[in-house]
Amino acid sequence: MAQNIENIKDHVELFHQPEYQELFQNKKCFEGMPTSDLVGETAEWTKTWEYREKNFARENLVINPAKACQPLGAILAAVGFEGTLPFVHGSQGCVAYFRTHFTRHFKEPFSAVSSSMTEDAAVFGGLKNMIEGLANAYTLYNPKMIAVCTTCMAEVIGDDLGAFIITSKNEGSVPKDFPVPYAHTPSFVGSHITGYDNMMKGILSCLTEGKKAETTNGKINFIPGFETYMGNLRELKHLTAALGVDATILADNEDYLDSPNDGEYKMYQGGTPLVEAADSINATQTIALQAYSTTKTRDYIEKEWQQKTAVYRPWGIKGTDEFVMALSEATGNPIPAEIEKERGRAVDAMTDTQAWLHGKKAALYGDPDLVMGLLQFLLEMGVEPVHIVVSNSNPEFEAEAQALLETSPYGKNATIWGGKDLWHMRSLLFTEPVDFLIGNSYGKYLMRDTKTPLIRIGYPIFDRHHLHRYSTIGYNGAINLLNWIANTILDELDRRTIIPSKTDISYDLIR
């Protein structure tokens, strides 16, 4: 009898019971799978340098990439604006995937609509779908803005969003003055960070049209980039408030993706007011916290708005120092004692714990800006990055990361593997092992295969709860990073020293 009613076993334990083990054994004779000897041999072979070379020689196959496609980033940008409904023009399955992906990560509702194009639209184009879709979305969901991007289907057939939106307005789908910014976001170009950039540029150019004033409004714009840590938006607000900066965040999706449960569901939560976003053209400058998810947007701001832009990544101590000093310089306000105290606490934590991290070898992967931020912090701790995989890399990032690595003696053993994937990373971890791996939830497969402890930092994180509520930037973020990394190392140390009378001599109480 498999189930004991007082202790009902789910899949975690149920299938380890003898009757199920026997079932698995008996099933094998129908499967036609290779023998366990052959599987074992092959598994060993995949750990070799020979396999690594074969693996790195592939030119067409991508296995376990660490990147998504453009519209995912586009709709993340869109929901940072007040009352904004993302509208994805193309096949409808994409939107189901995006909503699922964000919902699994944030554990929050995520609303977005599709124009649900099918075969007839593939032949005749999706104009009818756009006209009908905008009217339905506007009437049913009462948004303040509808931000349109595309799936690859609409891109391949060449639908022209600008013209379609004008026609839809002429047809009365939405009022003529209702904002419908758009961005073409083909999934066969770039990745989700490109889509974020394209949508941000699209929304800003729509909202700020004709809003340029004679004088500046004295504010500073901040673009978080493809940011999935809501704690980072809080940290940004905290730092700018402390420095007395009059800040406009473009765009602020904090409330949308970390909303309170008060018993009432609200489809639109918080977000940067459209009026404020429209006035962003009159700010004194724009600071982006990520470079590679804001390239086109910054270019646009500099050229079209004639506004100064800069990139600061407030990761680790020095990165945050530079950021707060820049804010201090911009505002003329001194750096307050409160912030200096936060810095002191973070540095205190780092000096307390440095011995456990110093000289440890790390592998990491993620979006280019996330990786830059992590590298800043790791080098400050004396960690030696070894394998750096960035699937959605670009030459500018690689040069920037290389330059950063060269500033530190701890960076000299690192290799940046641009355009590579997590199956490449597997070979790297087998042939040149490291002490720990930093990445998203998909890193758990690398942990299983290579036994490298995984520290979950990045997107998506599906198998751990609430990490997205924390910050990774600012002095407070540095403490979070340190906490996650150091305590994972210590947990791992316990696991390695837990066998009584064998390894537990080092199973220490005090560390």
Next chain:
Amino acid sequence: MTTTDDKKQLIQEVLDAYPEKAAKKRQKHLNVYEEGQSDCGVKSNIKSIPGVMTTRGCAYAGSKGVVWGPIKDMVHISHGPVGCGYYSWSGRRNYYIGTTGIDSFGTMDFTSDFQERDIVFGGDKKLLKLIKEIEELFPLNGGVTIQSECPIGLIGDDIEAVAKKASKEIGKTVVPVRCEGFRGVSQSLGHHIANDTIRDWVLTPGEKNPVEFESTPYDVAIIGDYNIGGDAWSSRILLEEMGLRVVAQWSGDGTLQEMKCTNKVKLNLVHCYRSMNYISRHMEEKYGVPWMEYNFFGPTQIAQSLREIASHFDDKIKEGAERVIAKYQPQADAVIAKYRPLLENKTVMIMVGGLRPRHVVPAFRDLGMKIVGTGYEFAHNDDYKRTTHYIEDSTLIYDDVTAYEFEKFISALQPDLVASGVKEKYVFQKMALPFRQMHSWDYSGPYHGYDGFAIFARDMDLALNSPTWGLIKAPWRK
């Protein structure tokens, strides 16, 4: 809000929010079931209306995500841009036993990661080279499927020619699947297309490496069980205990060889009718293999299904069925004794895909719970006909429900539990309503079979009776 008239009034109010044209279309998909009718009074399997927030996916999701993806020893290539493979990577918890990356590939993402040049020049050459790279790096793979994403069909690639060529070169089965996301109106066409490719590229005589197979009179196959959280295993154990020999699982924890043997079984047992009725019908017509639907949710239906399955066999199996029922009934009784008092008379609203909007109803009923509304993402009319066997008079029915409709229906009916998908989960939890995901079993499971029913009951209790629901209202808010 309990009578048929109340609910019809509610439907009207919800429709009033739409533009006229959309209201007219949606009106056909919403109704209240009236006892004695042969279907649920709704239209289905029709295009979703643009802009209304359907929960539906696409044909690719139906093929790669549902039918083909769980075949563990084959490499399934997401052919096209990077997104589709990425979003569906490990998304469905189709459990399997195997060494991932060596002889099994279920929780991996293989993609051709199309770039602009591939759209312009076509991807056929790349695809052929890519399959050879798979063979080089994963020599123990059992075969390959090509899961087409939207651009493939639009740029005119000839994946069938590539599949034939590649198959010749690597000496293994290579299946081209035209499951571009713009085909059809939902996942459903993807199921059908995937079924058809199994018919044409796996079961067709003369396919690669035919399998030696010795039949017994008790051979069956489990069809349409995707082994979410191990569902197929907690089903298989019952069939084996009653004396049947399960030759194949389609497709959870299944293999190519298992599929190849299936046309030689005595009876196909179909759980998810929607996604695999096509191949079952084909095997009946072409190979004379009969099929029957069964339901392994909740002890009432399990016992009924076991007896019905046994009725196709001799006394040995009939006795086996009785033996299995007798063995597990005390366990089921104990589950009901423990949980029914905690769940009695609680109301539920369901919205999922496949078979579950009807199949799980008896499991809830075994626990004393009542279904007040149900609907499917991508059902056809035959599903709604089957649904009438499961539901009561005045149950609210919604087909391809939109986010707006579902929120309004649930606000009005205030069920004690919402049983739907992850996209819906946090909407209703923010409304202080207990929720269970009914696609993924909310990361729990299995829910099939007697062992699964115990977990199902435990999970419904923990969802409904969590003390956290009592914390939502701040005490100073009256």
